[in-house]
Amino acid sequence: MISKKIIVIVALIMVFLTGCSADNSSDNQKDIKVEHKESSTTINTNESSTRMNTNESKETAEMKKTDKSTLADDQIRVTVGTSSFIVNLEDNETAKELREMLTDKDLTISAENYGGFEKVCQLGKTLPRKDEDITTEAGDVMLYSGNQIVFFYGTNSWAYTKLGKVEESSLEELERVLSGSETEVTLSVK
Template structure:
């Protein structure tokens, strides 16, 4: 009887260990931008997130997601990622990969076979519903590795002295720009 108890305890410990390894996080953060608001995501460390980070190092990815089931927004990524599906009890803030090529972001709960990608940092369930536009369709979501910034406003008629000056997207004057996106004469330009 003691031997059976030890075997059961050992199996339970192995299950717990397997579940916690899925939540091993990466040092790289991903950022989600919806309607100009950006939130950070702590990524889990698995082959799917490693492939996603590699893809986002090339360029940010914008997807169109739709509400479904009253607990998530989801849609096609436009590319596939490696899967390591397992039964997951998704909670508000969780981001998962579904069927290898769909991304789901939860503002409620669900249980299914997913590959866990990460969790949106620090938002309550109510804040997640607002941020993820719960119940709406055609939600434009940008995934990136850099927190997006922007100029709050521009003067419609730049003075002649300022014409030709180049500014970064966060409004800092740039003397010697490298390749990138900038503001010149009140318009976005690519150099």
Template sequence: MKKILSFLAAMLFCCCSADNEVKAEEPTNTGKTLVVYYSYTGNCREIVNTLTSQIEADVLEIQPAEKGLKYEANNYALGTQLLNAIKANPNDASSYPAIDPVTTLLSGYQNIIIVTPLWWSQMAAIMQTYLFQSASQMVGKHVGMIVSSHSSGISGVVSDAKRLLPNVTWMGDALWINASNHSNRATLIENWLKTLTFAEENMDKMYITIGGQTQSVTLVDNDATRELVAALQSAPITVTLNDNNFEIWGSLGKSLTTKNEQMTALPGDIVLYNGSNICIFYESNSWSYTRLGHIDGLSENELRTFLKAGESNISVTLSLTSGTTAIKSVNGNRMEDRAYYSLNGVKVDNPSKGLYIKNGKKVIL
């Protein structure tokens, strides 16, 4: 109760600091970033303004479908009611408050930064709706999070994010901004950005060609996909797959490092089975697999057609470009520009011992 009263008393804290004008210079090979936020009383909006003064990013604001609601009225009754409904049935879409339709496609973004308020030590219900609805589009993306609260710690919000987005690569720890440090957010954000691992441009993409039609695939980041990309940098791989009622599958012709986990593979998911078999799903199946990626943007019916569901001896080509002929030159470019950057984003020509960013990742020399 003490905690509740303290933030009730000071809900609207003032934010006086000017946004930091200095743009952090990012590694040039960092992929595209989308900042997704919800803000009820304006603090997260200010955080987003500060954040986007420091990095290049597109911005998406999530809005509740029902306008003018007072979540704080009557001792925050409505906010509490929304969160309780989610808690009671977190897997049911109808537990989540409706939001305005979102048209932004996530397929063009490798990195997503969520900026959300904390409500009763949980993620604000409106943001939970967006993450629940877009989790399948976020599979394999690099995701970071900033949480704004009055004073409560953010571990509950981090748990909510992990529950809602089980199959993303977290870019680093979430940043907590609260009433007492909100005015210092420019520095907090600047330092936090230096700790994140951004995905590289296009390094999370592979292409699948079947019967002359090519579809892009968003790869997750693990040992298996890194090994697969390394192999595809030499040449495309063509495999012969067969239908198995909910997937097409067969030998990849090589073993990759497994990171098996019990999962429910969804339509469009691509996994490694038993270390050397590739499975591409047009329906769901629960088993222990190593996740590889997800075919971008096809409905279940489109997947069936694309994958030639029901047929046998389906020739499937995996490659790193949507046109399989230009592999060499494109791969040449991929292999270049392996520069080192200091933690504040400055390119370093002759790095000595220390911590640097290379390929969007921290490396120690």
């Protein structure tokens, strides 16, 4: 009985030692892929560079992809919590002045949810406005009363000056991000 335990222990030690002395070159690298309905995980078994990569939902990945993109002259980045999205600006004086405000430094402004369809941000400065009666839709970015930026994830009808529209790739995730409890929004051109 004791000799069987010793044989098992010796066999385990041999297997362990054999595994430890294996060549760590990239030719012997193995990836194990575990897939789940909404995400997949890859575990790299190369001992010199063990890593774990979890793929996120398509919407989150798209929003994070915007973090690495270079913005055009008619775009700004909006960050709410840990999520960010790109706004394509209108070709008007108001949108141009807003972007100009952001060329030297990012602007972090207070924000609050309103009405279950928008996040309102106090700009701290009055921009030129040309209000029109507009029915908004998810993704619209408007100037209200000359000094408030409103990010819509629902609809409303009121007099606004249109600033821009969130890129299409971020619209599915927009309501979750904007309806959250975040009380600050950061605007930037980086």
